[in-house]
Amino acid sequence: MPSExxxxPAAVFxxxxxxxxxxxxxxxxxxxRSAQLSLLCGTCGGTDFSWERSSGQGRIHHFTATAAAGQVERTAVVELDEGFRMSAQLAAVPAHRLWPGATVRLEVADxxxxxxxLFRPVAA
Ligand SMILES: [Zn+2]
Known part of the structure; x- marks a missing residue:
């Protein structure tokens, strides 16, 4: 078998x-499908993964807000269009733009x- x-996983991500x-x-x-970077499949214990690219589009499943250092930081569990969920930070937007089911799109924060x-709500 040719080796890759x-x-x-963290480096690929x-x-x-x-x-x-x-x-x-x-x-x-x-x-x-999973965005958890692991060496073992959480469902079957398999060790053989392929990498795929998400569209970066999804919906907020739920989110939480925590106040830290005088700033509110919102973390969401996002359900991606491909059918897996991942936890990530939300962009700093007015609270009324955030609700379970809101469409969000991936951004990369440095x-x-x-x-x-980072996920940002898509204007409806
Ligand atoms: Zn599996």
Whole structure:
């Protein structure tokens, strides 16, 4: 079997963000999709994943707001159009634009040199 270059899941994910892409893993055994970067499938324990690219479009499943250092930080669980969920920060937008089911789109935030996924509500 030809071997692929060995990159850690976190490195592949970061490389995706550097290209403005949200990459996720799909288990080759049971086809479970996940944005959890792991070496074992949470559903079947499989160890063989393929990488796929998400459209970056999804909906807020639920979100929480926490106040830290005088700022409100909102974290959402987003259900991506591909059918998996991931937790990520929400863009700083007025609260009335956020509700469960609101459509959001991926943005890449650069926080002190580290790239992180961020979701911004799409204007209805
Ligand atoms: Zn699996």
């Amino acid at each position: 270059p060995v990159l850690s 970061q490389d995706g963000l550097a290209h403005g892409e949200l990459r996720y893993q799909r288990c080759r055994w049971c086809a479970t 926080q002190d040199g580290a790239l992180r996924p």
